[in-house]
Every structure is written in structure tokens, then in C-alpha cells.
Amino acid sequence: MDGERGGRETAVPRAEAGGREADLATDTFVTHRNLLFTVAYELLGSAADAEDVLQETWLKWTGVDLSAVRERRAYLVRITTRLALTRLRTLARRRESYVGPWLPEPLLTAPDVAEDVELADSVSMAMMLVLETLLPTERAVFVLREVFGMEYDEIAAAVDKSPAAVRQIAHRARAHVAARRPRGEVSAAETQGVLDAFRTAVETGDLQGLCDLIAPDAVLLTDGGGVVRAALEPVVGADRVIAVLARITTLGSLRPARINGGPALIVGTGGETDTVLALRVDEGLVTGLYAVRNPEKLSRIGQEAVISR
DSSP: OOOOOOSOOOOSOHHHHHHHHHHHHHHHHHHHHHHHHHHHHHHHSOHHHHHHHHHHHHHHHTTSOGGGOSOHHHHHHHHHHHHHHHHHHHHHHHHTTOSSOOOOOOOBOOGGGGGSHHHHHHHSHHHHHHHTTSOHHHHHHHIIIIITOOOHHHHHHHHTOOHHHHHHHHHHHHHHHHHHSOSSOOOHHHHHHHHHHHHHHHHHTOHHHHHHHEEEEEEEEEEOTTTSOOOSSOEESHHHHHHHHHHHHTTSEEEEEEETTEEEEEEEETTEEEEEEEEEEETTEEEEEEEEOOGGGTTTTTSOOOOOO
């Protein structure tokens, strides 16, 4: 991924060469910043922690001798991945004592993210929860290979494993994810249609309409982080889900939004965001609901996050 370049030493004066290298380092980092943020977020499930990792990546990047870097994008991804893995292991210990269900920090995303089906799927609430069930190295290998299409030797350098070991880890991670991911592909139009009907039923108090939309075995996860009121265990079954939703959605207005690449609702009260509600749709029915209420995870919801591959 990185190595010495051949050729003669440049004749540019040292001070000027240093300035040019600093500019090149800055330009390269800015060019790939959205990609690096996406990598860090998919590994951590937290925009705040992803931003911290990017700051650390920048500090390390400014100390790199660019003349020794053959592939700058891969090198930056390697730095980001290593830093994110270190932080992920720390976060995993914290999440063991998290109050109630843990959900990823929701991202307000642009409508065009949904056009990249693989990217939108990889950051969806449902998939982010699947990624949480992987070991840290498995998660990094899966994300770098399946989402960003990196070569095995590049991934090996990022996770400090041999290419042969990375292939085995990738195979194991794919099987793990395949057994737990959503049942089938659902078009953005179908999901949007279900969400629109769901919103109408909630706003009009149409309980029968909600019953018709929510699968009998639907599961609702509410993340309050021990700060605000939320169910401390998964809520299972349409009747129980509807009862909890009635309490949440009557708190204020409902506004449609694109969250983590898919359609969702933002519940607002008093001009503030109270809850972000994302849905998982399978075969025309809502099978999963993800209600993020922890205020610490909602502080950035008014700012669109730019993600890319």
C-alpha cells in the first residue's frame, strides 16, 4: 500500500517543498474526508466518535512523509481504520453498561444516498445493528471489503493481519451477516410508501391502519441512554409496539426525513427534536422500529452528514 518512490530528489528549495507537501496533504485529506468519515461511522456507529477519529487521522497524516506513500487514499483509510478499531474496543466496554437498548447515532443524509443501494443498506439502522454483533476486526474487514471494495492486501495492512487471515475473516463475517441481515431487498419506493401510510395512520389515530402495517412479530427498540424515558427491553408484538408508539408520537409533530439513507420520521416538540424513528420494512410490513431518544445522539440531527464510498 505504501513504499518508496524512485527518481531523483526534487530541486525545489526545502521551505517551498515543505509548503507544497503541506498543501498536498491538506488537499488529499479534504478529498477523501467524506469517505473516511463513512468508514469511521460504520465501524463505530457514532458520528461524534467518527469525527474524533478524523481529527486523530489528520494529526497523524500531517506527520507522514508523502514521498513514501504510493496510494494516499488507502493509506488514509488504513490510519482511520486502526484508530477506529482502538476506539471501538473502548466503546464496546462502555456499551456493556449502557442503559437499555443501544442504537447507532442517527445521521441525517441527503436523498441521493438512497440511490447508492449498497451504501444506503450498509448504514441503515438494521445493518448497523448487525455490524454490532461482529468482533471489531471482523467488522472492519467486512466493511472495508463489502462496502468499500478494498483489496485483501490493503485490508491486511489496515488491520495488521496477513492477506490469508483477512480472507478467512471476511468469509466468516459474510456468513455471520448473511444469517442476520434483513430478509430481502426492499425498494426505496416501497419503504417510502409504507412510511407515508404509517405517518398518516399515526397522525389520524387510525389504530386499525397501524395494525395493518405492523407485522405481528414486529420489534421496537427505544434508545434513551438512561437520560430520557424509554423501554429498557425490546418491545415485541404489534399490540405492544403500537401502545409504545402512541406515547412517543403524541409528544409532538412528525416530520419526514432521510435518516441513515432511508425514510424515517423526526418527532419534534417545542422546536426541539425529541425522537428519530426509523423503520425496517419487509414484504410490505413494518418488522423493525428504531426510536433514538438519547439527547446526546440527537445533537447533530439538524446538520446533514455527507457520506460516500
